[in-house]
Amino acid sequence: MMADSKELRLPSYGGQAVMEGVMMRGKQHVAMAVRAQNGEILTYEEELPALYRSKWMNVPFLRGVLSLWDSLNLGMRFLTKSSNMASGKDEQIEGKDLVFAVILSLVLGIGLFFLLPALVTGWLEAPLGLKSSGSLGTLVSNLIEGLIRLALLITYLTIVGRMPEIRRVFSYHGAEHKTINAFEAGAKLTPANVSKFSLVHPRCGTSFMLTLVLISILFFSLLGPLPLHWRLLTRLLLLPIVSGLAYEYIRIAARHMDNSAFVRALIKPNLALQKLTTREPSEDMLEVSIRAFNLMYEAEQKGVQGESE
Numbered sequence: 187m188m189a190d191s192k193e194l195r196l197p198s199y200g201g202q203a204v205m206e207g208v209m210m211r212g213k214q215h216v217a218m219a220v221r222a223q224n225g226e227i228l229t230y231e232e233e234l235p236a237l238y239r240s241k242w243m244n245v246p247f248l249r250g251v252l253s254l255w256d257s258l259n260l261g262m263r264f265l266t267k268s269s270n271m272a273s274g275k276d277e278q279i280e281g282k283d284l285v286f287a288v289i290l291s292l293v294l295g296i297g298l299f300f301l302l303p304a305l306v307t308g309w310l311e312a313p314l315g316l317k318s319s320g321s322l323g324t325l326v327s328n329l330i331e332g333l334i335r336l337a338l339l340i341t342y343l344t345i346v347g348r349m350p351e352i353r354r355v356f357s358y359h360g361a362e363h364k365t366i367n368a369f370e371a372g373a374k375l376t377p378a379n380v381s382k383f384s385l386v387h388p389r390c391g392t393s394f395m396l397t398l399v400l401i402s403i404l405f406f407s408l409l410g411p412l413p414l415h416w417r418l419l420t421r422l423l424l425l426p427i428v429s430g431l432a433y434e435y436i437r438i439a440a441r442h443m444d445n446s447a448f449v450r451a452l453i454k455p456n457l458a459l460q461k462l463t464t465r466e467p468s469e470d471m472l473e474v475s476i477r478a479f480n481l482m483y484e485a486e487q488k489g490v491q492g493e494s495e
Contacts, residue, residue, distance in 0.1 A: 202362065205269040205351075207271070208478045210475075210478045212482050214485070219474045220474065222271065222274070248430065251430055296425065307330050331406070347462055358475065361467035367383040377476065386464065388457070394432055394436055396459045402421075
């Protein structure tokens with residue numbers, strides 16, 4: 187789940203499922219709890235870089251791009267660290283190797299989910315007669331591109347979700363959502379209490395991906411008909427803008443969903459897609475998620491107390 191800096195009745199915390207555990211992120215600290223092979227819960231906590239508290243994270247649209255990079259950078263590092271903690275090995279990805287891994291993930295993701303649909307649609311425009319259909323043809327072309335992108339996303343999530351290791355990660359993802367939902371509801375964080383809460387959450391990264399697909403259809407339709415090379419180039423260069431729009435949409439929807447039936451109806455597809463990336467967690471998974479949240483929350487509270495002294 188992507189972290190969010192908005193101001194609500196309660197702070198908006200986020201997190202991510204990792205290998206055999208959960209990472210929870212606040213405004214100043216990040217903490218992780220992992221179930222080791224011997225059954226022990228191992229924990230790790232660190233202070234976030236100054237960027238997270240800088241004025242740049244309050245700039246609309248820019249904060250969405252920064253959050254996307256953060257989700258990849260921090261997520262990749264903690265996935266590696268969690269795997270080491272769970273297995274007892276010590277094979278860290280750091281420095282240049284981490285940057286390379288993040289950039290490679292970006293390149294593969296952009297190539298598969300943005301450039302490939304644009305390329306396929308560009309090839310289909312002439313046979314389907316869309317180039318000669320004016321603005322309607324442009325809209326239909328972008329709709330086809332968006333549907334291909336959505337189909338690739340759903341197919342990918344469905345396939346990886348069948349892998350036993352990923353199914354466990356998705357269960358920890360469900361545990362993370364339930365823990366955040368329980369906290370935001372003011373419930374005491376025990377496995378019995380947390381298990382009663384929903385598997386879905388409006389600020390989830392899965393919701394962000396679906397929103398990104400839908401906004402891209404509308405946004406790219408405004409560009410009009412384009413030659414294939416310009417179509418590919420615009421998808422690449424304008425991705426940060428589309429990502430920023432998707433992030434702001436998710437942020438606003440999460441803020442108003444409790445008070446607006448219209449917003450709740452609007453985000454139902456986002457929540458439905460999360461069924462592909464969440465599974466019901468076991469009690470021991472909830473214990474891990476709660477441990478991660480409590481460790482992060484305690485560090486956050488110490489930071490607040492330190493600032494007030």
